[in-house]
Amino acid sequence: MTKASAASPGPGKVVCMEDPPSPGPLLELGTAYWTSKAFLTACNLGLFSLIEGGNDTVERLAGALSLPLRGTRYLLEGMTALGLLEKTGEQYRTTPLASAHLVDGKPEYMGDLFVTLDRHFFAPFQDLETAMRRDGPVWPVDSLGRRVPLTPEQSELFTRGMHGLTGATGAAFGREWASGLSCRRHLLDIGGGSGAMSIGAAGQAPGLRATVLDRPVPCAVAREYIAAAGLSDRVDTLESDIFEDPFPDGPDAHLYSNVLQNYGEDRCRGLLQKSFGALPPGGGVVIAELVLDDERTGPPFPVAFNFLALVVTERGGTRTYDEYRSWLEEAGFVGIELQHLFGPTSLVFGTKPEAGPAA
Ligand SMILES: C[S@@+](CC[C@H](N)C(=O)[O-])C[C@H]1O[C@@H](n2cnc3c(N)ncnc32)[C@H](O)[C@@H]1O
Incomplete structure (x- = not known):
């Protein structure tokens, strides 16, 4: 990687020096x-x-x-x-x-993601150091970790932006669902946003129903995408608060896609316990997330996401598979498995035992 310096050590001196690495990568990083x-x-x-x-x-x-x-x-x-x-x-x-x-109107359009990153998330990065010092987000949040004020326009753009990010993941989830999860009949997509994951799943599994649970503005945006996909007969929305309202009876699978990353450990464990209580015996939970490797130093995208989590959430961040596994086990789920899904996203599965949690 480095070679011995060709410079003459001068008479009587022995110098053992190596050329320093080129600063090129640092210049690239600093100006990225x-x-x-x-x-x-x-x-x-x-x-x-x-x-x-x-x-x-x-x-x-x-x-x-x-x-x-x-x-x-x-x-x-x-x-x-x-x-x-x-x-x-x-x-x-x-x-x-x-x-x-990047051309609006094309089926694979994801430009709203970059518009959202520009309008919502670029400015907070100016204050990364502030967020580190205060160990809290640089914009105001309420007791449930929600950004306040969040205008309907911001909420709509954010939901469309997430659709740009999750659209391809949802299609991959659909293929996964069709091949491996087709025994499920009704998916509850908790914090489902634009419904990208439900649309992907229901689009591939003809017998599947899905319900996108979210706040009113994301639900309205989701209904638009669901209708455009021709799935309004099997995918509906439920305006509800994931922390304050009970989960509905009926769904035999719960999905958390890019949701747990926004909250601290206690809230995440609470949600998984709530899911365990609401699911029927034999029901399944799926976490679709950016999963860190055991050392927490890779892959690069889940590691970098933590800077965003630092500036805009109170206690959010990406986790290792072991962390998700321990939360699921604590809630009572069994048969826990990790599967890579698409890009930086992996799935963690758990099943509620037929006879309830082991004593
Ligand atoms: C990062 S987005 C993920 C959206 C979608 N699951 C995806 O993967 O594209 C998080 C979603 O959780 C929703 N959410 C956050 N807190 C919520 C709450 N207390 N009740 C209902 N939905 C909530 C947000 O509105 C947003 O749509």
């Missing part, structure tokens, strides 16, 4: 936010959709966005350097990656 913020800004401006809509030169895009030419040019050149656009003469066009995922 330049390109990240530029990319998020491009998404926030709807740049990729506008280009596919024919605003494909600096002048046309600047006109469409009412922006000066200089910044518009830099943004187009920057997105080209990142491999999201191609340039021929004075014209830009989207690459297949940008075209599939």
Whole structure:
């Protein structure tokens, strides 16, 4: 990795030195936010959709966005350097990656995720050190850990943003459900947000019903996505508070997808115990989460998520499989298993014993 220095030690001196590692990776790390913020800004401006809509030169895009030419040019050149656009003469066009995922209206559109990251989550990162010192979020939260005030518009954008993140995971969950979990009849998607996981599951398993339980605004957004997927006859919504209201009778499977990461250990254990109480014997619980490795130093995405958890939640964070297993066992679940699902997301399964918890 390093080699001995070629510098002469000088007469009478023996120097054993190694070349230091190149600082290149540090420069890349320290300036990563330049390109990240530029990319998020491009998404926030709807740049990729506008280009596919024919605003494909600096002048046309600047006109469409009412922006000066200089910044518009830099943004187009920057997105080209990142491999999201191609340039021929004075014209830009989207690459297949940008075209599939960053153009509004396409089935795999996930641009709302990046708009949410730009509008909601970029600013709190300015105060990462503050969050570390106070061991608490940089925005106000209520006694249930909810951000206050959260306007309906913010809640809607956040739900659409989560759909961008969870859409592909939901499709993978559907394939998993169809192959391994098809004995279940009714899924309760707790804190289900846009319903991405329920849509994925019900879309693949024709006999399955699902209920997306969340607050009113996410439920309204979920109904839109459910209808667009043609699943309104089997996927419904329930406006309810996961901490304050009882879980409904009926569902034989409970899903927590990207929910436990937002809360401290006591709340997570309380939710799993509540699920154990509400599920019928033989019912199952599924946790879909970013799972840390045993040393808690990888994989990179679940590790990095903890910085977000630090700035916007009171006690949230990612956990190891052992932590989830111990919470599930404590609640009474058996047959606990870990399975990788998609990207950084894994599933942890547990089953409520037919005869209740072992004595
Ligand atoms: C990070 S999002 C996850 C959404 C979805 N499960 C997914 O994986 O995309 C967390 C969800 O939990 C919901 N939530 C948080 N606290 C809640 C509460 N007290 N009652 C009902 N829903 C809640 C939020 O509205 C949000 O939709």
